[in-house]
Amino acid sequence: xxxxxxxSFHSIWEVVSCIPRGRVATYGQIARMAGLxxxxxxxxxxxxxxxxxxxxxxxxxxxxRVINAQGRISLTDSGREMGGLRRQxxxxxxxxxxVSSAGALDLEYYRWSGERVRCRGRRx
DNA sequence: CGTATGACGAGCC
DNA sequence: AGGCTCGCCATAC
Numbered sequence: 706x707x708x709x710x711x712x713s714f715h716s717i718w719e720v721v722s723c724i725p726r727g728r729v730a731t732y733g734q735i736a737r738m739a740g741l742x743x744x745x746x747x748x749x750x751x752x753x754x755x756x757x758x759x760x761x762x763x764x765x766x767x768x769x770r771v772i773n774a775q776g777r778i779s780l781t782d783s784g785r786e787m788g789g790l791r792r793q794x795x796x797x798x799x800x801x802x803x804v805s806s807a808g809a810l811d812l813e814y815y816r817w818s819g820e821r822v823r824c825r826g827r828r829x
Numbered sequence: 830c831g832t833a834t835g836a837c838g839a840g841c842c
Numbered sequence: 843a844g845g846c847t848c849g850c851c852a853t854a855c
Contacts, residue, residue, distance in 0.1 A: 731837085731838090732836075732837050732838080733837065733838060736837085743837090743838080744837090745837035745838060746834090746835055746836090746837045746838085747835090747837090748836080748837075749835060749836040749837060750834090750835060750836080751836095752836055753835075753836060768836085771836075772836090773836080773837060773838080774837075774838060774839085775838090778836085779836040779837075780836055781836080789836080790836095793836090
């Protein structure tokens with residue numbers, strides 16, 4: 706591509722790529738981990754702008770593991786791409802996460818603490 | 830450089 | 843409990 710990937714977005718993508726399989730994180734949570742106090746909406750944008758096929762640490766970015774603070778999938782079914790909610794739900798279920806048809810899941814149970822895992826090869 | 834927008838979130842009513 | 847409004851942050855125009 707001729708355009709340079711937005712710096713802030715890249716930080717967000719990195720954090721998202723750290724979410725373990727079978728776990729989920731909220732937009733606000735990701736924002737905070739990326740260094741943004743109240744950047745939940747920015748995270749949403751970063752994911753929307755996520756280049757298809759982008760790989761970090763040799764893996765695709767698990768965008769489907771990001772949900773809202775209500776423990777529900779935020780993708781709308783009515784949009785340019787129909788069935789977005791459904792597609793995310795399928796991906797999550799594929800990892801063993803139980804998701805209702807409405808896109809709701811047990812956040813308390815599947816939430817990624819984000820503490821023990823240090824995948825960002827944090828400068829040390 | 831000001832305005833509008835969005836896969837959010839917390840507060841209010 | 844459900845719905846509406848305002849605040850936040852980084853892009854797009």
